[in-house]
Amino acid sequence: MNPLKRSYPALLLAIALALPSSRAAAQAFGFGTEPSPEDPAAAPARAALPVEARGTLSLGALLFPEDLSDPAGGKPEDASLLRLDLIAEGNAVQAELRLRIGRSALEEATAAGFLDEAVDEAYLRLFLGTVTLEGGIRKVAWGKADSQGPLDVLNPFDYTDMTVTDDLERKIARPLLRAVWAAAPKVQVEAVFLPAFEPHAVDFTGRWQPAAVRTLLASGYTGFSAPDTDGLDYAQAGARLAATSGSLDWGLQYFYGYLPTPSYDVSTFPTVTVLYNRYQQFGADLAAVFGGFGVRAELAANLTEDLPGDDPLVYNPRIAFSLGADRGIGAGINVNLQYAGTVRLLDGGVTAPTDVDSGTDAFASTLTAVASQKLLRDKLEWRLAALWSPSDEDFLLIPSLSWTEGDAEVKLAAGIFGGDPAGQMGQYADASWVRLTLTYAF
Amino acid sequence: MKRIASAAAALALAVLAASAQDAQAIARAARDRIRADTVSTRARMVITDKSGAQTERLVDQYSATVDGADATMIVFQKPASVAGTRFLTIQAPGKPEDRWIFLPSLGKVRRISAGEGSGSFMGTDFSYDDVSLMDRDVDLDTFTLAREETLDGKACWVLEARPKDPGYQYSRMLLWIGKADSISWKIEMYDRRDAPVKVLTIDKVQDIQGRLSPVQTTVRSVQAGTSTVLFVDILKYDDKIPPTVFTVRFLETGRP
CATH class of the missing domain: 3.30.1300 (Pantoate--beta-alanine Ligase; Chain: A,domain 2)
Structure with missing residues (x-):
């Protein structure tokens, strides 16, 4: 349950409706003279309404071929979805409410439950000279990698539906305050404060239940006990510097927060106690074009509090990396490769069989290749x-x-x-x- | 005899060099024909496919010189599926063009390679390179004067431009440049097999703020049989464009 998701949209809509529409219209084209009302060509592309609405309506069906062998199952699931973005703009303010109304939201019996499911993002943005202030429930992308780079730490991911493959779609918006300072035309500094923490969302009972959870439940455990992470005890913060030098985009960042992947204490039988490990990240990234290849790289040191490496309830520190390149190879075909992975440090300390790092490889990596062509x-x-x-x-x-x-x-x-x-x-x-x-x- | 041959060769080379120099000067005059601190446009692009069916795009473009570099910000307005996409190019003299794109579906700014310039611009017959063809740096191509002829009643120089970069999407281009107005009325583009790929024509010009400006341009894809007509609905010279428009912040927020 998220009280913010219930109150913030109403507040945003109230602000949006109170904003004058004239400035939004003037901003639609150009930055200098106001468009002449007599000139129909100068009419803004956006409707001159206090609130601009845009989005997508998808009607769809999802089928799991494996279900076809089950006489009771085997029928397509409804994959319809309405995405509705409501955007209001004033002189120095912008309010955005993004709704994502799918089956899970429509199945909710109460308005509060509906908002919990339907509000994808809801935030307010203030433009104060060279500083932009944002507050609300927000998805923010950090880093240069094309997908799930190690520096993209601000939002956890939703793994309860693995048919969702888009990164931004899969992200869980979080309450945050963000200040972005355009220090120079090619230098941007930002600071982010998250007053609470939420881990990656995992399916504990359904089709997408991870094997680790299944194993624990099969061992006789009856459930999971997780701490309430909505308080300031679980606050997180980070800062990032992004700049362009010549033809090189680069960034440096620091983050102090919690690992979104939980640790499990299995000594509390029959309940598994869920723990969240504090960590700090030092990261760097770059993007450039070399020989016609768009190249992107990220490197991060994720330092948990298990610096000896032997605490069974805390993940060991890790080095995380991502290296990617893409290029058009003619005929409209684009090829994109990304190699990402983690290296576990202090591996000698992982001796206890119940250590959260036990039974996993010290080096883990994934290669992603994407080819596409528009015709x-x-x-x-x-x-x-x-x-x-x-x-x-x-x-x-x-x-x-x-x-x-x-x-x-x-x-x-x-x-x-x-x-x-x-x-x-x-x-x-x-x-x-x-x-x-x-x-x-x- | 040998001396005469050498003299003839030297003369031919001198004529060729002079021709190339003249052609370069004509091309430079065409490129620099309109002088403005900034250019702001809103353009409708009407695409006609083989069957005659039409679809439309709406794009805003802001151009200025920032710190000695040519900077262009393109804001996609319609169709709804691409609304909110913004595209920034910065071309510093003598350096490769820097390109960034902000896609709402990605949620962040992405640097892209200039090699993607040959791709279709929003599904139109224009490629990303074609969009800035009129502003293409003259020094990127080698020009020769092919001939002189009349095009639709206008006396023109016909220049051949061969890109110095062998990786450029066209092997050569033929430009019909008006002698009276230095307007590039027609451009033919050829692929690496020297087959004609596209033909760009300026269909209509209009005096805007004392500058004769193209307000209707057509690009025809010869092999695909499709065409795109670009209608300039709004064109403003020297309109105020804050330098902060050509930044990552604007790409991300749409605010200078």
Whole structure:
């Protein structure tokens, strides 16, 4: 339950409706003279309403082929979704409310439960000269990597539905305060404060239940006991410097927070006690173009409080990295490769069989390859994403084919899990899926 | 005899050099024809496919010189599926162009390689490179004067431009530049097999703030049989554009 998700949207809407619309219209084109009311061509692209609404409506069906063998199951699931963004702008303020209304929100019986599910983001942004202040429930991307880079630490991910493959879609918006200072045209400094903490969301009972959770429950444990992380005891903060020097974009950042992956204390049978490990991260990233390749790299030191490396309830410190490159290879084909991984430090301290690091590789990595091509003036696009983990020896393939006609898109996509059944991806080999969606953008 | 041959060769080389120099000067005059501190445009791009069906795009573009570099910010307005996307290019003299894009679906700014310039610009017949073709640095190409001829009643120089970068999407371009107005009325683009790929024509010009400006331009894809007409709905010269428009902050927020 998230009280902020219930109160903040109403507050934002109130502010949005109170904002004058004239400035929003003037800002639609240009920055100097006001558009002439007699000149119809100068009319803004955005409607001159206090609140601008845009979004997408998707009607879709999701099928798990494995279910077809089950006489009781085997019918497609509803994958319809309404995304509605309400945006209001004033002289120096912008309010955004992003709703994501899917099946889970519609199944909620109460208004509070509906808002918990439906509010994707809700925030206010103030423009004060060279400083931008933001407050609210927000998704913020840090780092240069194209997907799940080690520096992208501010929002946890939702792993309760592995058919969601888009990073931003999968992120869980969090209450935060953020200040961004444009110190120079090519230098940006930001500070973020998160008054609470939320871990990655995991499916404890359904199709996407991780093998580790399944194993614990199969061992006789009856449930999980997790601390309340909504208080200031679980506050987090970070700072980031991003700049461009010549043709190189680079960034440095520091974050003091909690690892979004929980640690488990199994000595409290029959309940598993969930623990969250404090850590600090020192990170750096860069992006540049070398020989026609767009190159992106991230490097981070994630320092937990287990500096001897022998605390069984605390993850060892790790070095995390991501190295990616992409290039157009002609005929509209783009190829994107990313290699990311972690190196566990102080590995000699991992001796206890109940150590949270026990039984896992000290070096873990994933290779992601994406190829795509747009044809017929961008109307037709095929895309194939492949994730392969050398350490787990498992994989995930995500092929898709889409046809765009104006504001409408028809898309057929699939997710195929395979490899070692004990691996992060291979464990879902029975949950490969196919989805067909028809989307209208407005 | 040998001396005569040498003299003839030297003369031919001198004529060629003079021709190249003249061609370069004509090209430079065409590029520098409109002088303005800033240019702000809103353009509609109407795409017509083989069957005659039409779709439309709406794009705002802001250009200025910032710290000696040519900077352009493109803001995608329509269709709704690309609204909120912003694209920044900065071309410092003698350096490769820097390009960044902000995609709402990505939630952050991404540096992209200039190699993606040959890709279609929003599904139109323009490529990303074509969008800035009129402002293309003259020093990136080698120009020669191919011939002189009349195009739609206008006396023109026909220049051949060969990109110095062999990786550029076109092997050569032919430009019809008006003798009276230095306007590039027509450009033919050729692929690496020297087959014609596209033809760009300026269909309509209009006096805006004392400058004869193209307000309707068509690009036809010869092989695909499609075309895109670019209608300039708003064009302002020397309108105030804060330098902060050409920054990551604007890419992320749409605010200078």
